[in-house]
Amino acid sequence: MHIVDGALSAPVLIAGAALTAGGIALGLRQMTLERIPAAGVLSAAFFVASLIHVAVGPSSVHLILNGLAGLILGWTAFPALFVALLLQAVFFGFGGITVLGVNTLNIALPAVLVGLALRPLIAAGGPRAAALWGAVGGAGAIALTTLFVAAALVFSGDAFVPAAKLVFLAHVPVMVIEAAISAAAVVLIKRVKPDLFAGAPAVAAV
């Protein structure tokens, strides 16, 4: 899912960087003083969750959980996922530097869209509805992400069309996994700490 340096054309790189800068600015505006610790600690939690590997046949995939991140963080998912991708690029060598904008957009915009669309439904519904919308959000965010990755490749050159199709097909198992895990996580959070879906990250009553 990480696109590397050198693959994309300059207009795609610039458009991705500009849109990501806008998304980060919107996310930071919502991150008031009271919410900085919650955003930081949750961002770290999603970073650790993305290191969990799940076996798929002979291989394994790591979790992305951007749908869940959008459901909990809202627009703050943009800066939070940017930070995670920056740390991965600089310290692990995953992804690249010029593609950081495009990669952030591909992961974070689906997260925010899922959050905007489904968070009210999860907050209002019962446990069954929460499980359903959690699964839809988990799978939907990955589907959107693969579509965005495919679009970034195709806009950079027609030669990438087969690769773009392959990216989408290769991620169908990931969608299933993310749907199941997001559904279970949403059900648990809904039961244990429903405030997490009640709006922006809940803040200590002070």
Add this chain to the structure above:
Amino acid sequence: MTLISTNPPALRPGLPGAAVARIDPRLRVCVALVFAVLMSQVDGFGALGLGLAAGLGLLLASGQPIGPVLRRMAAMDGFILFMLVLLPFTTPGVPLFSVWGHGASLEGLRDACDILLTANAVVLMVLVLPGTLEPVTLGHALGRLGVPLSLVNLLLFTVRYITVLEGEYQRMRQAMRARAFAARSDLHTLTSLGYLVGMMLVRAQERSERVLQAMKCRGFNGALPLIDAMRWRGADTLWALGFAGLLGAVIALEIAHVPGA
């Protein structure tokens, strides 16, 4: 401090002896950024080769263990392998050879090599220059370079709590193992991992509430003070000139290449 304990293994933060380890953090960030932008735009193999050679030379000079860095580079190559293998067959151009009736073109092969060289050169430079900084120092350097303070604060909080939550995750996995949980490819495994992730997020949220209260007690006003003295030294000016020379040479090779193409 390292990001996480085990997977993947962390690089050694800069060795005090090596000259590369004493380069100013701000200079490292800027050079990595400019180098990445430049490399992603050049096509000539001379320029690309020089960039990759510079990355390798810097790796050797840095005194970092070479194996882990190269392994990480190879891991990235694994990610993009399928795309590179497809490219010669999907790019129209002069036919070179064919596999099962699908012709591979010279242009496609050239594009694939271009991407491979660019990606590897940039990854090397990034892992050796900013990648050997302490994560906290990276945050401070970004702050000094004018990145919005709230984004830097978010990065510093994230870096601070990754290790803590990694420990939380390991404790919960251990509790699951103690109850005979074994990961398989079935719904039960996915549901259990989902509960694990959900619980991790709940605990993260509750921890952040305690953190906020503790920080308010200590007068937190929304900004973490960046307490370090990044001093520009004479050696940094030399390094900056050296990097400028390298970037200039890459540009010169690229300009010399285009008319002959």
